[in-house]
Amino acid sequence: MVKLENSILLSIYEKMTRIKMNDERFIAEMSAGRITMPYYSARGQECIPASISVLLNSDDYLVTIYRGIHDMLAKGVPAKLIWAELAGRETGACKGKGGPMHITHPATGCMLTTGIVGAGLPIATGLALSSKMRGDQRVTVTNFGDGASNIGAFHESLNLASVWKLPVIFVCQNNRYAEHTNFAKGTACDSVASRASSYNMPGVQVDGNDPQAVYAAAKAAIERARGGDGPTLIEAMTFRFNGHTMGDAGGYIPEEEYKTAKENDPYPIFRAFLEEASVATAEALNELDEAISLELEEAVRFAYDSPLVDASDVLKDVFA
Amino acid sequence: MPKNENIISAVNRALSYALENDKDVFLMGEDIADEEGGGVLKVTHGLSSKYGADRVLSTPISEMAFTGAGVGAAIAGMKPVVEIMLMNFTAVCMDQITNHAAKIRYMSGGQTSVPMVIRTMTGSGFQTGGQHSDFLEAWFCHTPGLKVVMPSNAKDAYGLLLSAINDPDPVIYIEHTASYWNEGEAAEDGELIPIGKANIVKEGNDITLIGYSRSMMEISMVASKLQGEGISCEVIDLRTVSPIDYDTVVKSVKKTGRALIAHEAVKSFGVGAEVSATIQERAFKYLKAPVARVASKDTPVPFAKNLETEFTYALSDIENAVLSCMNYVESDK
Numbered sequence A: 001m002v003k004l005e006n007s008i009l010l011s012i013y014e015k016m017t018r019i020k021m022n023d024e025r026f027i028a029e030m031s032a033g034r035i036t037m038p039y040y041s042a043r044g045q046e047c048i049p050a051s052i053s054v055l056l057n058s059d060d061y062l063v064t065i066y067r068g069i070h071d072m073l074a075k076g077v078p079a080k081l082i083w084a085e086l087a088g089r090e091t092g093a094c095k096g097k098g099g100p101m102h103i104t105h106p107a108t109g110c111m112l113t114t115g116i117v118g119a120g121l122p123i124a125t126g127l128a129l130s131s132k133m134r135g136d137q138r139v140t141v142t143n144f145g146d147g148a149s150n151i152g153a154f155h156e157s158l159n160l161a162s163v164w165k166l167p168v169i170f171v172c173q174n175n176r177y178a179e180h181t182n183f184a185k186g187t188a189c190d191s192v193a194s195r196a197s198s199y200n201m202p203g204v205q206v207d208g209n210d211p212q213a214v215y216a217a218a219k220a221a222i223e224r225a226r227g228g229d230g231p232t233l234i235e236a237m238t239f240r241f242n243g244h245t246m247g248d249a250g251g252y253i254p255e256e257e258y259k260t261a262k263e264n265d266p267y268p269i270f271r272a273f274l275e276e277a278s279v280a281t282a283e284a285l286n287e288l289d290e291a292i293s294l295e296l297e298e299a300v301r302f303a304y305d306s307p308l309v310d311a312s313d314v315l316k317d318v319f320a
Numbered sequence B: 001m002p003k004n005e006n007i008i009s010a011v012n013r014a015l016s017y018a019l020e021n022d023k024d025v026f027l028m029g030e031d032i033a034d035e036e037g038g039g040v041l042k043v044t045h046g047l048s049s050k051y052g053a054d055r056v057l058s059t060p061i062s063e064m065a066f067t068g069a070g071v072g073a074a075i076a077g078m079k080p081v082v083e084i085m086l087m088n089f090t091a092v093c094m095d096q097i098t099n100h101a102a103k104i105r106y107m108s109g110g111q112t113s114v115p116m117v118i119r120t121m122t123g124s125g126f127q128t129g130g131q132h133s134d135f136l137e138a139w140f141c142h143t144p145g146l147k148v149v150m151p152s153n154a155k156d157a158y159g160l161l162l163s164a165i166n167d168p169d170p171v172i173y174i175e176h177t178a179s180y181w182n183e184g185e186a187a188e189d190g191e192l193i194p195i196g197k198a199n200i201v202k203e204g205n206d207i208t209l210i211g212y213s214r215s216m217m218e219i220s221m222v223a224s225k226l227q228g229e230g231i232s233c234e235v236i237d238l239r240t241v242s243p244i245d246y247d248t249v250v251k252s253v254k255k256t257g258r259a260l261i262a263h264e265a266v267k268s269f270g271v272g273a274e275v276s277a278t279i280q281e282r283a284f285k286y287l288k289a290p291v292a293r294v295a296s297k298d299t300p301v302p303f304a305k306n307l308e309t310e311f312t313y314a315l316s317d318i319e320n321a322v323l324s325c326m327n328y329v330e331s332d333k
């Protein structure tokens, strides 16, 4: 495969770093008892949205799930708005009404985060329908897990999107577990990507830990969508390092599988690649890390310094 | 514009007006385009021929996907009118309705909204059995964030539908199958009826009869009959069952001192229970009798004709309930 331009690789690295640092800090703040929330870490999966989002415009749409803060950060939602939201502050992305499972930020195209497995796919299909009707050339990316591909909404949405040739990209981040259930135990076929053939659309399986592979698959899908040729299903193989949710030690994951996955942690591997391929020096990468770390500090401070949501807001925004 | 029309024509005209005047409006549903027959009861007949099959979209049988697609298009600023062929089938896409459409404005802190209408129809009396005739409005009323509109005549059907399409929030719009062919005065083109406002159909002094959708037929008949017997009924059509126009209801009950609510949905946990409870909260000391509820029996809708008739209330049930309210004496307590 051709090596991507350095600037693109660095941009992917920057997004991956931002995601990883934020994730580590969320966990630290929760462990210290300063934030209470349901949290589904995406540590290990950061390469997928980082590599796709460098191809998207800010007005392209994103729909994601409870395990989707990495998708949000990659698409461009400012970290401080996410932090303030998770801390339940008035300045949060959704004024504290949504929380980690329901972040919305239309300014960066992030239209919906859902806590219902599979439910984002029909909604993404509708966003894509609006783009098709308006001819606005936007594409919609919707992320979900392998478990979601067993839900009816997945199948209905792929069918509808294909019948209507909608500009939507279905991205399955296959981390091999649906809560505690192993992929093979819950899914009757060998791959999620193979399901695309039932719906007459391309289904591609890629190594979700390889930025260049994810980038290439996304590029083809986006071109296809913008060209009016309809949807694509991408299955990006990955792994989640922190269990299903905070406090889940992952006892159901075989020792060996866990060990192999850890040895293949995409983050250090990508960083090493950038140095070896002379994309950037260690010093340059450290500098980038430092800048992101400062941004993170600011985001955390912004959240804690912001006022709590006013209790009288409880009835606001039920209706217009 | 016709002088009189039935509800099918009123709904068709309202949809046509909306499609004509607002490019963001589009329709989705099974078999709704003319190529597929213009809807099973022809409610959308002619619309795809006039406005294009790309705005009047016949969908595959996938309620979850196309209702969800309505939600997605709505958060992008379109105004989808999604048709769920029969109300029982909303069960298939309840997740999209209650977990998503209803809550997206709130959960996003007001950043996105779902200006979508879900049109559906239902009604017993056609021997379609347990899965094709339920009134499920209480399901939706119990979810904050949804508005629920249930017209009883052609003029209201027209004006309420246009208001629902213009509404910035999701509206469940329920048509009654048995009332579809009832002729009534036609609305003017573009005439609106506000959501959340009840209609005082007839003024009276002795008892307030409250209904919506099909029950308006029967309570109006009972009111006319009892008028001849010296009982003066005030008749209120709620028109919107969420939110309910309690100001109008409570004001009327304070005047009459008695109230009865009738609906075709089953009795337990229904709209009648809610209306009754609120009347007692807000007008207790004015009541001369307990609030009466007339509704269908707590059973799935049966198939056999005589059982189906037995399932829902009879005209005489309403009349008897009014009479016992009128004859209620303290010592009954």
Ligand SMILES: Cc1ncc(C[n+]2csc(CCOP(=O)(O)OP(=O)(O)O)c2C)c(N)n1
Pocket: A067, A115, A116, A117, A144, A145, A146, A147, A148, A149, A175, A177, A178, A179
């Ligand atoms: C409809 C529904 N059923 C069950 C759940 C509970 N639940 C939350 S996450 C999850 C596992 C989903 O796995 P997958 O789709 O593979 O995504 P992942 O969490 O691995 O990213 C389950 C069962 C839910 N949120 N929604």
